[in-house]
Amino acid sequence: MTTTASAALAADAAAELARALPSENGYTVGGPAGRVAPAESFEASSVGQVSVDVAVGFLGVGTIAHDGLAVQNLVHPALAAAARVYGTGVLGEVREGAGLFDDPDAEVFELLDGESIVGWFAVRPRRSARQGGPLGGDPEERLNRINGVEMALTVEIGRTRMTVRDVLGLEPGAVVELDRSAGAPADILLNGRIIAHGEVVVVDQDYGVRVTRILDAQEGAR
The missing domain is CATH 2.30.330.10 (SpoA-like)
Incomplete structure (x- = not known):
């Protein structure tokens, strides 16, 4: 995967996340961003054709209105939509954390509400053995390791x-x-x-x- 193709996929993933995030007016994607420090952020990992880590962070706490609902549940569909840009996969549990925004290998994009930056999206693909990445071993054997993992x-x-x-x-x-x-x-x-x-x-x-x-x-x- 070339750098240009990787950047294009990351931008498409950011656009999918922006469309799926709950918002009265809808979010859009701004330009790439460097390292950022969100006030509130959530991460998840997707295992599939191309395994990826995805995260969404917000400039302020409470940017996503939840009225008592867990914010993790509100952002899960949006993170899943972003991860699906990389192919078929299953997104794991959404957890609080901003580690992905500090990773130099992650690509980060601005999330805009109108012309104002309200947050960021980060994505980091993890190449599988079939793609020539660092993971080794038989694919079926690797999948057997997560047979006991519970899913919703x-x-x-x-x-x-x-x-x-x-x-x-x-x-x-x-x-x-x-x-x-x-x-x-x-x-x-x-x-x-x-x-x-x-x-x-x-x-x-x-x-x-x-x-x-x-x-x-x-x-x-x-």
Whole structure:
């Protein structure tokens, strides 16, 4: 991978993150940045065709409005979208930390709200053995090392976008309309990525999901 190609991929990843971050007006990507010191930052690692470390940092604490929700959960889909630019993979747990912004091998881009810098995005690819990188050993053997790692499996029956004002106005009895018709299959997500479709069932008075279709890598991209 040439330096030019690497920079282009990093810029594409930054753009995907900016589009996916929750924002009333939407974020855009500015120019490359040097080392920065975010007031609040979150990192995660993706294992896949090209393993990458990704991070998002904000100029001030509370830049992402969360109203009691964990900021890690809010930025996870955006970091996953950025990592998918490098190919199929699974993003791990999002953790607080700014180590990636201090790494000279990471590429850093500004995040803009209008013309103002509100944060930064950092990415650092880690080459696999098939790409001639430093990792050795049989790929299947390496994957066996993480067989016992637990991952979050989520079933989603629909979603919608709401302003913070509308969310704060919710009261018991309010009905939130989702973007899916009744009877449509539910999405089964692994760490925020769709891997299958299914139908919701009841098992011993608990909800469950019956898998009806497994998606391939292209269909699962989102």
